[in-house]
Amino acid sequence: MIGLSVFGDLLHGFGTVLDPMNLLWAILGVTLGMLVGILPGIGPALTIALLLPITFNFSDPIGAFIMFAGIYYGAMYGGSTTSILINTPGESASVATAIEGHKMAQKGRARAALATAAIGSFVAGTISTVLLTFVAKPIGSLASHFQATDYFAITLLAMVAVTAIVGHSLVRGLLSLVVGLFIGLIGLDSLSGAPRYTFGTLRLLDGIDVVIVIVGLFAIGETLHVASKLRSTPERPAVLEKGRRLRTGYLTKSDWGRSWKPWLRGTALGFPFGAIPSGGAEVPTFLSYSIERRQARKKGRDEFGDGAIEGVAGPEAANNASFSGVLVPLLTLGLPTSATAAVMLAAFQIFNVQPGPQLFEDQSTLVWTLIASLYIGNLILLIMNLPLIQIWVQVLKVPRPLLYAGILVFACLGVYSLSGSGYEVLMALVIGVVGFFMRKLDFPIAPVILGVILGPTMEEQFRRSLVISNGDASVFVTRPLSAVIIVLTVLALFVPYLPRIVARIRGTQPTRDRLTFGEDD
Amino acid sequence: MKILVGYVPTPEGEAALTAAAAEAELRGASILLLNTSRGDAYIDARYANADELAAAEAKLREHGVEVTIQQAVSEGDVAGALLKAAAAEDVGLIVLGLRRRSPVGKLILGSTAQRVLLESPVPVLAVKVPSPHD
Numbered sequence: 134m135i136g137l138s139v140f141g142d143l144l145h146g147f148g149t150v151l152d153p154m155n156l157l158w159a160i161l162g163v164t165l166g167m168l169v170g171i172l173p174g175i176g177p178a179l180t181i182a183l184l185l186p187i188t189f190n191f192s193d194p195i196g197a198f199i200m201f202a203g204i205y206y207g208a209m210y211g212g213s214t215t216s217i218l219i220n221t222p223g224e225s226a227s228v229a230t231a232i233e234g235h236k237m238a239q240k241g242r243a244r245a246a247l248a249t250a251a252i253g254s255f256v257a258g259t260i261s262t263v264l265l266t267f268v269a270k271p272i273g274s275l276a277s278h279f280q281a282t283d284y285f286a287i288t289l290l291a292m293v294a295v296t297a298i299v300g301h302s303l304v305r306g307l308l309s310l311v312v313g314l315f316i317g318l319i320g321l322d323s324l325s326g327a328p329r330y331t332f333g334t335l336r337l338l339d340g341i342d343v344v345i346v347i348v349g350l351f352a353i354g355e356t357l358h359v360a361s362k363l364r365s366t367p368e369r370p371a372v373l374e375k376g377r378r379l380r381t382g383y384l385t386k387s388d389w390g391r392s393w394k395p396w397l398r399g400t401a402l403g404f405p406f407g408a409i410p411s412g413g414a415e416v417p418t419f420l421s422y423s424i425e426r427r428q429a430r431k432k433g434r435d436e437f438g439d440g441a442i443e444g445v446a447g448p449e450a451a452n453n454a455s456f457s458g459v460l461v462p463l464l465t466l467g468l469p470t471s472a473t474a475a476v477m478l479a480a481f482q483i484f485n486v487q488p489g490p491q492l493f494e495d496q497s498t499l500v501w502t503l504i505a506s507l508y509i510g511n512l513i514l515l516i517m518n519l520p521l522i523q524i525w526v527q528v529l530k531v532p533r534p535l536l537y538a539g540i541l542v543f544a545c546l547g548v549y550s551l552s553g554s555g556y557e558v559l560m561a562l563v564i565g566v567v568g569f570f571m572r573k574l575d576f577p578i579a580p581v582i583l584g585v586i587l588g589p590t591m592e593e594q595f596r597r598s599l600v601i602s603n604g605d606a607s608v609f610v611t612r613p614l615s616a617v618i619i620v621l622t623v624l625a626l627f628v629p630y631l632p633r634i635v636a637r638i639r640g641t642q643p644t645r646d647r648l649t650f651g652e653d654d
Numbered sequence: 655m656k657i658l659v660g661y662v663p664t665p666e667g668e669a670a671l672t673a674a675a676a677e678a679e680l681r682g683a684s685i686l687l688l689n690t691s692r693g694d695a696y697i698d699a700r701y702a703n704a705d706e707l708a709a710a711e712a713k714l715r716e717h718g719v720e721v722t723i724q725q726a727v728s729e730g731d732v733a734g735a736l737l738k739a740a741a742a743e744d745v746g747l748i749v750l751g752l753r754r755r756s757p758v759g760k761l762i763l764g765s766t767a768q769r770v771l772l773e774s775p776v777p778v779l780a781v782k783v784p785s786p787h788d
Contacts, residue, residue, distance in 0.1 A: 173696060219697060367691045367698035367727070529696040534730075 143266060146501030150509055155199055155502065162200035163510045166207020167517070168528050170214070173221045174359030175540075177208040178473040182351035183540065185344050185480060186547035194484035195499055199506040201477055206258060206456045206507070209414065210514045213250035213449050214525060217243060219368040226414035226452035229422040233437065233444030240440050244519075248383035249392045249442055250449040251518040256393075257400040257450035258511040261457035264404055266504055270493050273465040277490035281601060282608050285594040286618035288587045291468050292580065294410035294625040300577030303629060309576050313584020316341055323589070324596060336556060343479050345548060346585050349561040350578055351476065352544035354568020360537040361573070383519065392446040395425050399450025406451075407458020410625075412579065413471030414452040421447035457507065464488050464500060467590070472579035475586050482586075655683045655746040656722075660736050660770075661710055662689065662700040665783040666751030671710055673781040674749040675717040684720035686743055687711070690735045693727035701727075733769035740776060749779045 149155060169180045181201050188197040212224030216231035217238050230250065237246040279287075296306040319330045320340025331337035384392065399421045406417035425443040429436065437444055462468040467488035469475035481488050486496055493500055518525075548561045568578060602608040610616045627634065659674035661667045671687075678685050687710060691701035702710070707723055714721045728735035740748055752767050760768075771778050 215696075221696060367693055367695060367701040526697070530698070532692065532694045533696075534694055 139266060139270060142497060142501045143505060145498065146503075146505035147508075149195065149498060149502040150199065150505040155196055155506070156509070158196040158199045159203050159506050159510050160513055162203020163207035163210075163514050164203075164517070165200075166204040166209075167211040167514070167525060169204065170208035170211020170227075171223050171525055171528055172536075173215060173223050174355070174362075175536075176224055176355075176473070177205045178476050179351050179355050179540075180204050180208075181473065181476045181480070182347045183543055183547060185347060185476070185483070186551045188480060189483065189551060191484075194480075194486060195502050197480060197484070198477075198499065198503050199510075201480055202456075202460075202503060202506060203510045205459075205473055205477070206453060206510065207514060209449075209452045209456060210251065210254050210518055211525065212452070213254070213445070214247065214518075214522065215529070217246045217250065217445070218526060219529070221368065224414075224452075226418055226455070227448075228415070229418040229448035230445055232422065233441050236438070236440035237442065237445065242440065242442075244383045245385070245388055245442065246440075246445050247519060247522060249388060249446045251515060252384070253392060253396040253399065253446045253450040254453040255511050255515040256396045257403060257454040258457070258514075259508065260397075260400050261404045261407075261454035262504065262507040262511070265457040265460055265507070269461055269464055269500075269504070272461060273490045273493045276465050279466075279490070279614075280612070281594045281598040282612050282615040283618065285591055285598055286609065286615040286622070287466065287468060288591040288594065290618050290622045290625065291410040291462075291470060292583045292587055292591070293622045294628075295412050295470065295583055296577070296580040297625050297628055298416070299412045299579050301575055303626065305576045306580050309571065309578070310580035310584045313581035314588040315584075316346055316581070317585045317588030318592075323593060341560065342551070342557070343585055344483065344551060345557055345561045346564055347476055347479055347582060348544050348548050349564025350568040350581060351472075352547075353541060353561060353565025354572060354578070356537050356540045356544070357565060357569040358572040360533070361569070388442055391442050394428075395421070395443045395447035396450040398424060399447040400454040403451035403454030404458040407455030407470065408461040410462075410468070410470040413459065413473065414455040417451040417455050418448035421451040453511075460504075464492055464503075465490065467492075469583065469586065472582055475579070475582045478586055655681065656686045656743050657681070657683050657747045657749060658686045658688060658736065658740050658743070658745045659749040660690075660732075660751070660766075661687050661702065662751070663702045663706040663710075664700065664751070664753075666753045666781075667700075668751075669781045669783045670749050670751035671713060673779060675714050675719055677747065677749065677779065678714075678719040679717050681746075683746065684722070685714055686739065686745065687714070687721055687723045688736060688739050689723070689725045690728040690732055692730050692732055694730055701725075733766045733773070736766075736770050737773055740774060745776055747777055747779060748774055749781065752780050752782050 150159065165180060166177060169175045169177060181204055184200070191197045208224055209226055212222060212227030213230045213234065215221050215223035216227040217234035220231055220235035222228045222231045234246045234250065237243065292310055296310045297303060300306045315330070319337055321327070321338055322329055328338055402417040402421050402424070403414065406420070407414065422444055425447040426437045429441060429443055459470055459474045462470055463474050463478060467478065469478045478488065486492070486499065544561070545558050548558050549555070551557060571578060598608055599606065609619060657674055657678050659670055661671055674685055677683070689702045689707065691698040702725065707725065711721050711723060724739060726735065736748065739745070748770060750767050750770060755765060767780065771780065
């Protein structure tokens with residue numbers, strides 16, 4: 134009867150999300166998401182970080198989460214627009230789209246590329262939300278059997294796996310992670326009450342608020358980083374060919390025929406990759422791209438590199454599907470698998486909502502409203518995206534100095550509104566400057582935020598395990614589930630070197646030295 | 655002698671181009687066409703693409719005028735770029751297109767034309783788009 138109860142819960146969720154106020158949050162979220170998705174350098178993590186302080190004033194967390202989710206997947210829709218029209222990916226998840234998408238636009242097929250991206254995103258978003266609907270609760274109840282040692286192992290896996298895969302160097306990634314863990318340690322020890330790393334000041338006894346770290350790193354640091362790369366030659370967006378009447382008319386019959394399989398394959402890749410700690414959408418989009426290229430070659434159609442519609446349809450479906458995938462571990466285990474998910478987890482903590490196996494029992498309305506809002510949001514995006522494309526592109530005309538200055542002011546205001554003291558603002562600015570230099574010197578940011586958010590959880594579970602086992606450290610390897618996860622953690626460290634290892638075994642020269650993926654934002 | 659024209663692919667720019675062509679014909683001068691953008695936004699319709707520059711060049715050649723084309727991003731200072739180009743070459747006249755600006759718009763973004771008019775060492779010919787009622 135599980136299926137039936139899911140439908141009941143979901144219907145209840147739809148009931149809540151269709152409340153005018155919540156619907157408004159959904160529309161606001163996806164619109165904001167679209168806009169930041171279109172703007173290169175400004176991503177969903179930055180936007181949610183910027184809005185995080187404001188949500189303290191929300192009486193009801195549901196609206197905030199509907200909006201945050203909307204920003205996340207709205208950005209996936211928006212990212213494709215810039216990729217296709219001006220060949221500058223708006224989001225790291227849309228880098229693969231730019232390869233074929235911009236070629237299509239140059240050949241006068243911009244509308245078709247945008248349409249296959251938007252419809253593919255909708256199809257993938259909807260299918261993966263259906264998957265989320267049915268998978269989340271069973272995984273949640275599975276996770277309720279988890280013990281402290283398993284939780285310790287799984288937080289460790291999340292941190293290490295994301296660290297291994299983002300950025301260009303494992304050592305730098307691990308250093309970033311350690312910085313994050315250190316910031317997470319500051320304050321009173323939750324078990325013994327001893328002050329740690331407070332340097333004798335009372336201010337630091339409560340630790341550094343995670344919101345301040347997030348605003349500092351993602352809003353201030355990122356903005357300084359993109360602003361430092363201000364100079365660029367302006368682009369002219371590719372001209373949209375004259376539209377036919379109906380939105381389905383954007384795609385010809387053969388376009389539909391060539392698109393639907395990549396959509397489904399992209400969904401099949403995106404969802405599971407979102408769910409495992411791989412840093413979000415970038416891995417599945419590139420996988421989807423290369424799979425579509427191989428498929429096309431097999432059929433003897435070698436349009437890739439010259440504007441193949443499959444190369445847009447697949448990756449765009451994959452990046453949207455990955456979002457629902459990201460929500461699976463986030464909601465059921467409280468485990469973020471990308472930077473944006475980590476920021477969303479911080480939002481849950483602000484509202485004292487603890488994601489995890491109990492979430493579906495304790496916060497049933499919240500979870501199901503959030504899931505229902507994904508269905509609605511995807512529909513809104515499909516309706517808004519293409520007809521209004523000319524309006525969306527206008528945001529690219531905003532002079533960037535004004536934009537970045539505005540973001541910085543807003544970030545400082547947000548932090549000030551939290552505490553009403555200049556001390557926190559100053560702290561956020563210092564963290565922002567540190568974040569700027571980290572980006573400048575090629576240290577990834579995502580591990581820091583994972584360290585800050587997951588570090589305290591990991592420590593708590595670690596010590597709880599030891600208390601239960603009377604100080605016997607072997608519990609982490611004698612319980613099979615924990616042992617398996619720890620082995621996976623160690624293996625995750627080798628993932629970036631996979632091409633080299635495979636080449637060594639085959640006795641050939643590696644085509645790529647290292648698997649690296651840019652920062653997910 | 656050279657005539658410097660600040661060209662943008664808009665009605666104002668076309669008006670400046672027409673006036674510059676007539677002036678060059680009259681004076682037997684060659685034209686230095688400068689297209690630039692502040693370069694602070696991801697897209698800028700005033701930064702001409704290859705087709706638009708080719709069209710502008712063809713239009714001038716029709717008048718039998720020699721053209722040199724310069725295009726560069728001026729890093730936030732369009733007026734400065736025009737003045738620098740005027741100083742670097744043997745320029746005897748600058749031709750500009752004017753457009754109507756709101757006081758607030760001028761306050762926030764400043765006015766390129768005003769700076770060129772005030773700071774140019776050579777005479778400036780400022781052209782408006784012919785209004786449809788005239």
